[in-house]
Amino acid sequence: MSGSESDAVGGADGRRASVARPTDTEVLIQRLDRDLPPPSYAHPGDAGADLYAAEDVELLPGERAMVGTGLAIALPDGYAAFVHPRSGLAAKHGVTLVNAPGTVDAGYRGEIKVTLINTDTKNAFRLRRGDRVAQLVIQRVERAAFAEVERLPGSARGNGGFGSTGR
Numbered sequence: 001m002s003g004s005e006s007d008a009v010g011g012a013d014g015r016r017a018s019v020a021r022p023t024d025t026e027v028l029i030q031r032l033d034r035d036l037p038p039p040s041y042a043h044p045g046d047a048g049a050d051l052y053a054a055e056d057v058e059l060l061p062g063e064r065a066m067v068g069t070g071l072a073i074a075l076p077d078g079y080a081a082f083v084h085p086r087s088g089l090a091a092k093h094g095v096t097l098v099n100a101p102g103t104v105d106a107g108y109r110g111e112i113k114v115t116l117i118n119t120d121t122k123n124a125f126r127l128r129r130g131d132r133v134a135q136l137v138i139q140r141v142e143r144a145a146f147a148e149v150e151r152l153p154g155s156a157r158g159n160g161g162f163g164s165t166g167r
């Protein structure tokens with residue numbers, strides 16, 4: 001086995017149909033690749049909607065690649081989308097994202113891409129077009145008004161970090 005899950009390209013897979021609810025935030029999507037399914041939540045209550053690979057990729061041990069998803073989106077202002085790894089690929093194959101989670105800005109209209117890396121030291125990983133490659137989490141985000149001061153207010157943690165509380 002190559003490690004590929006071989007989801008059907010363009011398959012009307014009822015199991016993964018996302019049913020929109022009235023409380024869902026509308027996110028406009030454009031399928032740049034019409035043969036791939038739209039992003040979909042596998043279960044009600046899932047935070048991540050699966051993204052599909054638009055191309056075949058083979059990653060040798062330690063190798064990385066930018067993988068297209070054939071998807072572009074327009075988020076409402078005040079939102080961002082985060083590209084997260086799939087835990088199954090990580091646990092079974094050591095395949096994750098170099099920049100996890102990748103940040104998709106609300107103003108970005110290009111194709112969402114996935115920076116896949118094979119961290120396995122022995123086995124190559126093969127992904128086929130149509131396989132689920134990553135998941136997209138949509139979140140509201142705050143914009144900061146950065147206010148410069150001479151001295152920051154004190155806190156219980158202070159400057160302690162990087163293991164300051166022990167193992």
Ligand SMILES: O=c1ccn([C@H]2C[C@H](O)[C@@H](COP(=O)(O)OP(=O)(O)OP(=O)(O)O)O2)c(=O)[nH]1
Nearest residue numbers: 083099101102103104105108111112113114115
């Ligand atoms: O995993 C990712 C991360 C980013 N992007 C896209 C959407 C995002 O809005 C844009 C820029 O991402 P980011 O700001 O993280 O990258 P950068 O290196 O700072 O590039 P830029 O100078 O274009 O901001 O690239 C993806 O498609 N996938």
Ligand SMILES: [Mg+2]
Nearest residue numbers: 103104105108
């Ligand atoms: Mg940037």
